[in-house]
Amino acid sequence: MSAQREMKEKNPWPVTIIIIVIGVIVIVALVTVAVLQNMPLSQKYKYGIVLDAGSSHTALYIYEWPAEKDNNTGRVQQTHVCKVQGPGISSYASEPWKAGESLMACMQEAQQRVPGKRHLETPLYLGATAGMRLLNMENSSASDAVFRAVERSLHTFPFNFQGARILSGQEEGAFGWVTVNYLADRLEQGLETTGALDLGGASTQISFVSSNYDGSESPSNSVTFRLYGNNYNLYTNSFLCYGKDQAMKLLLAQQTLLAPKTIVDPCFHPGYSEAVSYSGLYDSPCVSNRKPQGAPEAFNHTGSGNFLQCQDVVKSIFNFTYCKYSHCSFNGVFQPLLQGHFGAFSAYYFVMDFLNLTDTSIPLTKVKEVISSYCATPWDEVKRQHPGVKVKYLAEYCFAGAYILTLLTEGYNFTSDSYTQIEFIKKIKGSDAGWTLGYMLNLTNMIPAEAPDSPPLPYAGYVSFVTVMAVLLFVLVIVSTRRFWLRCSKRPQIV
Numbered sequence: 099m100s101a102q103r104e105m106k107e108k109n110p111w112p113v114t115i116i117i118i119v120i121g122v123i124v125i126v127a128l129v130t131v132a133v134l135q136n137m138p139l140s141q142k143y144k145y146g147i148v149l150d151a152g153s154s155h156t157a158l159y160i161y162e163w164p165a166e167k168d169n170n171t172g173r174v175q176q177t178h179v180c181k182v183q184g185p186g187i188s189s190y191a192s193e194p195w196k197a198g199e200s201l202m203a204c205m206q207e208a209q210q211r212v213p214g215k216r217h218l219e220t221p222l223y224l225g226a227t228a229g230m231r232l233l234n235m236e237n238s239s240a241s242d243a244v245f246r247a248v249e250r251s252l253h254t255f256p257f258n259f260q261g262a263r264i265l266s267g268q269e270e271g272a273f274g275w276v277t278v279n280y281l282a283d284r285l286e287q288g289l290e291t292t293g294a295l296d297l298g299g300a301s302t303q304i305s306f307v308s309s310n311y312d313g314s315e316s317p318s319n320s321v322t323f324r325l326y327g328n329n330y331n332l333y334t335n336s337f338l339c340y341g342k343d344q345a346m347k348l349l350l351a352q353q354t355l356l357a358p359k360t361i362v363d364p365c366f367h368p369g370y371s372e373a374v375s376y377s378g379l380y381d382s383p384c385v386s387n388r389k390p391q392g393a394p395e396a397f398n399h400t401g402s403g404n405f406l407q408c409q410d411v412v413k414s415i416f417n418f419t420y421c422k423y424s425h426c427s428f429n430g431v432f433q434p435l436l437q438g439h440f441g442a443f444s445a446y447y448f449v450m451d452f453l454n455l456t457d458t459s460i461p462l463t464k465v466k467e468v469i470s471s472y473c474a475t476p477w478d479e480v481k482r483q484h485p486g487v488k489v490k491y492l493a494e495y496c497f498a499g500a501y502i503l504t505l506l507t508e509g510y511n512f513t514s515d516s517y518t519q520i521e522f523i524k525k526i527k528g529s530d531a532g533w534t535l536g537y538m539l540n541l542t543n544m545i546p547a548e549a550p551d552s553p554p555l556p557y558a559g560y561v562s563f564v565t566v567m568a569v570l571l572f573v574l575v576i577v578s579t580r581r582f583w584l585r586c587s588k589r590p591q592i593v
């Protein structure tokens with residue numbers, strides 16, 4: 099009897115085990131509830147569609163971002179791009195309905211790609227650039243008719259169509275800069291920004307922040323932003339007619355001043371020969387006022403492939419002498435001193451990639467040698483060496499290489515040192531560099547002026563904190579009530 103009593107007096111374990119089990123259950127329940135309550139919701143996505151109606155072609159971009167994170171940086175990504183078949187919408191001036199029709203295939207693709215339940219809320223924008231700027235200057239009723247046709251087509255889709263409009267050159271430059279810096283996460287972190295160099299078919303843009311530009315000299319080149327709590331004073335300029343295709347028209351116009359029947363163009367390969375109609379060449383407002391009197395119907399465009407002579411003709415399409423400001427790029431346009439890194443995209447990338455010159459640590463002397471050797475290659479050999487490349491592009495890369503080099507070094511004043519600060523890019527983190535993403539972010543208010551409030555702890559830190567605190571609390575309770583439980587378990591029990 100006394101042995102049995104002794105055993106009951108000395109065994110505190112059943113009570114302690116029950117306490118520990120209850121404690122563990124409470125901790126697990128506490129942590130689970132806290133974690134579930136604060137867990138990011140299962141990812142639902144929102145979508146936005148932008149049509150880039152460029153001078154040479156139209157492309158449709160689909161962007162996607164987590165539905166809960168509209169305001170967070172770096173979260174909007176390009177998920178799909180569709181290249182519209184055929185030329186840019188400005189080429190349909192004489193049959194505008196075809197402009198609308200040309201977009202249908204890519205729009206149907208977008209309808210497949212964006213989940214059906216998101217269609218109605220998905221914003222759809224069409225922005226037209228230099229091709230439509232030129233058509234609007236030349237024939238505004240034709241450009242209106244093209245927009246009407248395009249809008250009619252876009253209205254037939256279930257998206258939230260926000261309209262079609264021409265972007266100003268300044269908008270095109272500024273939104274390209276926003277895209278590049280947003281994708282590289284430089285805006286939210288307030289890092290030094292990257293400049294943007296965009297070479298299109300009909301215009302070219304340069305945009306950068308320079309500490310010696312406050313907008314007071316040539317205010318028309320200034321765009322100010324407040325993004326994530328930082329103020330930016332951006333310098334931007336768009337040169338209409340200095341995109342790759344229109345610059346080539348300037349070059350040909352320069353060589354046909356006297357209405358010749360044949361020109362020997364140093365920017366085209368030896369053996370190259372193509373008939374070019376005078377009316378086709380001079381239909382653009384970039385050159386229409388220079389059409390020579392009494393020109394025949396066409397001229398024979400032949401090549402000699404001489405890079406040095408090509409550079410001379412290319413230089414002649416710029417005015418490097420006139421400048422009423424402290425510094426100019428060309429044609430009397432103000433430009434502050436270059437500063438920082440630059441991303442060069444669109445045709446800059448296509449051309450330099452083709453020529454294997456995207457590595458800007460290659461010295462400029464070597465760059466010239468490479469372009470020079472490409473220009474001197476006979477046309478038949480060029481076509482033989484690159485069977486998969488469009489013949490039109492192949493023929494133009496000699497001119498385009500010389501043009502890009504002249505534009506960058508003599509136009510924008512990049513030196514052999516600052517040239518190394520340029521990066522020729524197509525995509526950043528999977529999204530194309532260009533104005534479209536910046537345009538959509540702006541119109542959907544997805545970049546806040548002020549930095550968003552962030553939680554004091556990251557999610558993983560929060561989970562660890564709750565767990566450690568719950569365990570500590572439990573240990574504390576056990577320790578502080580230990581004496582009480584021991585006393586209870588030691589109290590003699592008379593059985």
Ligand SMILES: Nc1ccn([C@@H]2O[C@H](COP(=O)(O)OP(=O)(O)OP(=O)(O)O)[C@@H](O)[C@H]2O)c(=O)n1
Nearest residue numbers: 152153154155227228298299300301444445448
């Ligand atoms: N593989 C390629 C693809 C395109 N291009 C050239 O790149 C230019 C098109 O650039 P893009 O940015 O698409 O211009 P657009 O948007 O059509 O023109 P813009 O912005 O001036 O309206 C055209 O001159 C085209 O000849 C090229 O040289 N090589």
